[in-house]
Amino acid sequence: xxxxTEVASVKTHRAVTSRxxxxxxxxxxxxxxxxxxxxxxxxxxxxxxxxxxxxLITFTYVPVGNMIYYSFxxxxxxxxxxxxxxxxxxxxxxxxxxxxxxxxxxxxYLAASVAQIAIALYFATVLSFDLRFRNLFKGLLFFxxxxxxxxxxxxxxxxxxxxxxxxxxxxWVGVDTDxxxxxxxxxxxxxxxxxxxxxxxxxxxxxxxxxxxxxxGELYEAAQLDGATRWQQFRHIIAPSIRPVLSLSIIxxxxxxxxxxxxxxxxxxxxTGTSTFVIQTVxxxxxxxxxxxxSAAAVVLLLIILLITWIQRRLVPDEKVDLV
Amino acid sequence: xxxxxxxxxxxxxxxxxxxxxxxxxxxxxxxxxxxVIASLVVLLPLSVVxxxxxxxxxxxxxxxxxxxxxxxxxxxxxxxxxxDGAMLTAFGNTAFILLFSISGTVIIGSxxxxxxDRFHFRAKKLVMGLFLIATLVPGVTTQVATFQVxxxxxxxxxxxxxxxxxxxxxxxxxxVFLQFIRGIPVSLDEAARLDGANSFTIYRKIIFPLLxxxxxxxxxxxxxxxxxxxxxxxxxxPSQELGTVSTALFRFKGPFGAHWENISAxxxxxxxxxxxxxxxxxxxIYNGFAQGATK
Numbered sequence: 043x044x045x046x047t048e049v050a051s052v053k054t055h056r057a058v059t060s061r062x063x064x065x066x067x068x069x070x071x072x073x074x075x076x077x078x079x080x081x082x083x084x085x086x087x088x089x090x091x092x093x094x095x096x097x098l099i100t101f102t103y104v105p106v107g108n109m110i111y112y113s114f115x116x117x118x119x120x121x122x123x124x125x126x127x128x129x130x131x132x133x134x135x136x137x138x139x140x141x142x143x144x145x146x147x148x149x150x151y152l153a154a155s156v157a158q159i160a161i162a163l164y165f166a167t168v169l170s171f172d173l174r175f176r177n178l179f180k181g182l183l184f185f186x187x188x189x190x191x192x193x194x195x196x197x198x199x200x201x202x203x204x205x206x207x208x209x210x211x212x213x214w215v216g217v218d219t220d221x222x223x224x225x226x227x228x229x230x231x232x233x234x235x236x237x238x239x240x241x242x243x244x245x246x247x248x249x250x251x252x253x254x255x256x257x258x259g260e261l262y263e264a265a266q267l268d269g270a271t272r273w274q275q276f277r278h279i280i281a282p283s284i285r286p287v288l289s290l291s292i293i294x295x296x297x298x299x300x301x302x303x304x305x306x307x308x309x310x311x312x313x314t315g316t317s318t319f320v321i322q323t324v325x326x327x328x329x330x331x332x333x334x335x336x337s338a339a340a341v342v343l344l345l346i347i348l349l350i351t352w353i354q355r356r357l358v359p360d361e362k363v364d365l366v
Numbered sequence: 367x368x369x370x371x372x373x374x375x376x377x378x379x380x381x382x383x384x385x386x387x388x389x390x391x392x393x394x395x396x397x398x399x400x401x402v403i404a405s406l407v408v409l410l411p412l413s414v415v416x417x418x419x420x421x422x423x424x425x426x427x428x429x430x431x432x433x434x435x436x437x438x439x440x441x442x443x444x445x446x447x448x449x450d451g452a453m454l455t456a457f458g459n460t461a462f463i464l465l466f467s468i469s470g471t472v473i474i475g476s477x478x479x480x481x482x483d484r485f486h487f488r489a490k491k492l493v494m495g496l497f498l499i500a501t502l503v504p505g506v507t508t509q510v511a512t513f514q515v516x517x518x519x520x521x522x523x524x525x526x527x528x529x530x531x532x533x534x535x536x537x538x539x540x541x542v543f544l545q546f547i548r549g550i551p552v553s554l555d556e557a558a559r560l561d562g563a564n565s566f567t568i569y570r571k572i573i574f575p576l577l578x579x580x581x582x583x584x585x586x587x588x589x590x591x592x593x594x595x596x597x598x599x600x601x602x603x604p605s606q607e608l609g610t611v612s613t614a615l616f617r618f619k620g621p622f623g624a625h626w627e628n629i630s631a632x633x634x635x636x637x638x639x640x641x642x643x644x645x646x647x648x649x650x651i652y653n654g655f656a657q658g659a660t661k
Contacts, residue, residue: 086565090481091493094474097534101512102500109511119514165404168397175401181648182405188640188651190594192615193633197415200431200626207414210431240407245655252656272393301506304596308616320506327510328601340507351502 106344112337119333131338141339144319147231148299151318154235155295158243159288165243166250167276180251187244195308198237199224227315234306234316241305242298246291253284293354297347319343412637419443419630426627443631447618451632455607456614463525463599463610464592467532471539471588472581479543480569484555501537509601516602527602528610532592539584542657546580547573583654586647590640611636 113131117124135141165183169176186194201207202223212219224230257279265275303320306312312321319339327336418426420435420443447453482494512531513522521527550573558568596612603610609617618632644651 083565084487087481087485087487087490090477090485090565090569094478094540095493095496097474097530098496098500100515101531101534102503102508103496104515105508105511106503108514109508112511161404165401168401173397173401177648179401179405180652181644182408184652185641185644186408187655188590188594188644190612190615190636190640191596192612193636196615196618196629196633197411200415200418200630201411203431203626205431207411207431211410214432240411248652248656252652297504301504303506308596323507323510324601327513333510333514336510340510343507344503347504347507348502 109337109340109344112334113341114338115334117333118331119327120331124334127334131335132342134335135339135342141322144317144322147316147318148302150231150235151238151299151302152296154239155242155292155299158239159246159291159295161239162243162246162250162291163284163288166247166254167280170251170254170280180248183247184244186241187248189241191241191304192308194237194241195305198233198240198305199309202233224310224314224316230310230314230316234309237305237309238302249287249291250284253287254280257283289354289357293350296350300343300346415630416634418626419634421627423625423627426630427624443627444635446628447632447635451618451628452606452609452614453611453632453635456609456611459525459608460593460611463528463532464589466529467592468585468588470529470533471536472584474533475536475539475543475584476547476574476577476581477569478540479547480573483544483547484552484565484573497537497540506597509597513601521602523603523605523608525603525608528592528595528598531598531602532588532595536588539588542583542587543577543580545657546577550576582650583657586650586654590643590651593640 112124114126114128115124116127116130165179169180169183173179203209204220204222208223209219221229223233261279262275265279270278301320302318303324306316306318307321307324310316312318312325317325320343323336323339323343326332326339414431417433417435418431420438420440421429422436422440422442425433425436478497482490516522516527516531521530554572554576555568558572563571593611595610596616599608599610599613600616603613606617615632615636618629
């Protein structure tokens with residue numbers, strides 16, 4: 043850690059006595075000679091931070107504050123008057139089953155994330171060993187993560203369409219089905235969750251691969267000399283060293299499955315029981331002008347995600363929170 | 367050891383290695399098989415859409431999904447996507463937003479990182495706490511209220527709304543810069559200061575140029591994220607002529623209804639820039655996203 047300015051000013055004014063104590067150096071600071079230069083020096087970090095902080099506060103903290111305030115009103119988002127309704131919006135969210143039901147859709151995506159992490163882990167392990175066409179496979183597995191969400195939505199709308207890609211492939215291998223993949227809630231949600239596996243496995247895969255490749259090669263060599271099988275190598279060398287990344291992926295998966303929006307919104311618009319919490323909130327706010335209720339829903343989601351993150355920080359305290 | 371024993375030992379070890387090797391070969395085959403299947407799963411949906419984009423409207427509606435187009439050079443659907451689907455405007459808008467939001471992110475992120483890493487000031491812990499806590503707030507949840515803020519600035523339905531939002535809420539890039547700036551020796555700053563340079567000169571002439579690799583990372587991650595984002599332009603720029611790549615493609619759904627050959631052409635158009643970028647910058651992209659996601 044650096045203390046450039048501090049050190050410099052302390053050196054110059056060491057002789058001067060002072061009342062001010064700076065926390066960082068614990069050394070005295072000059073009291074006299076408050077020149078412009080000094081004021082400027084003290085203000086310097088703030089000049090650098092002004093724009094970032096203004097943006098951060100305007101677009102993150104003000105909205106969060108407002109959102110909490112709106113959530114206790116019946117505001118419609120347009121009219122100048124709003125009535126304070128207390129906790130009524132929150133009561134509605136938890137008592138009206140049609141509002142609460144969307145939470146259960148998250149379980150499809152949660153299950154999908156488990157599959158996604160498992161698949162990513164398998165391929166990361168496999169591709170960490172020397173294989174032919176390794177870079178090609180790595181690229182193929184990762185590329186879906188980079189594709190535009192709307193394009194993915196359309197690609198898979200065609201994939202699941204009647205007589206679309208999936209039906210054609212199935213009839214190729216002799217299975218004839220006239221099942222409408224996006225036709226009933228269960229099948230539609232499973233299909234959409236499948237799309238999310240297709241899309242996001244690549245990111246987990248690259249994260250795991252990076253963690254595995256940072257393990258020094260001698261470890262494997264030593265293990266091989268001792269006659270360890272691949273499974274044993276995985277169990278005792280690879281698994282422990284990817285634990286941090288794995289726990290991060292799990293947290294991202296949980297908060298991600300609560301905040302699903304793009305794929306179902308683009309593909310089904312939230313029809314046939316595929317509406318998620320975010321889709322519902324967006325519709326409440328921007329289609330039905332129920333800003334108050336939507337804010338309450340958003341606050342609930344925010345609290346859940348904060349809770350999950352807090353639990354994770356407690357469980358894995360040595361996580362990479364090394365900001366300074 | 368007698369000769370007989372030795373021979374026995376050798377035979378055993380030979381047959382052992384052979385068995386291991388055979389098992390290894392089967393394992394190897396299974397591994398390749400799984401990789402090929404995964405590649406097919408990735409490629410099949412994409413290639414079918416590519417095939418469809420080259421079909422005539424009759425071929426697309428009559429033939430099966432896996433049938434091949436009659437004329438491989440039939441690019442008329444792409445022309446339709448450009449002319450009726452307003453893809454040209456969309457690429458223009460996206461480029462405009464990319465240019466401003468990326469340069470803004472780079473400047474703001476590097477300034478923040480410089481201030482946090484190179485200075486000591488009273489509220490430093492507080493400032494960092496503000497940035498840290500902001501990472502926990504998922505953007506999708508707060509849009510209900512962010513919308514009102516943007517609206518009150520009169521920025522709704524302008525390209526500045528997404529630009530400001532992309533600039534103001536990017537904490538990942540601050541982390542990338544912060545990590546990199548720590549590796550730049552402070553002695554450089556000190557030497558420049560002795561030569562009479564002030565903090566701004568040091569930032570501009572010494573730190574910023576040395577940040578190039580971090581800037582590359584941020585430009586790539588930010589570029590792909592902004593290019594692919596649907597939620598923010600969809601919410602803040604409903605006007606037809608303000609469509610970005612994502613929202614313009616989304617609007618294909620209505621007018622082109624069941625014309626899958628046109629929709630496919632639009633989707634392929636949107637995917638191609640990403641593919642080209644990926645092919646050229648693979649290594650940076652892997653590193654960038656790995657760094658960005660783990661912060």
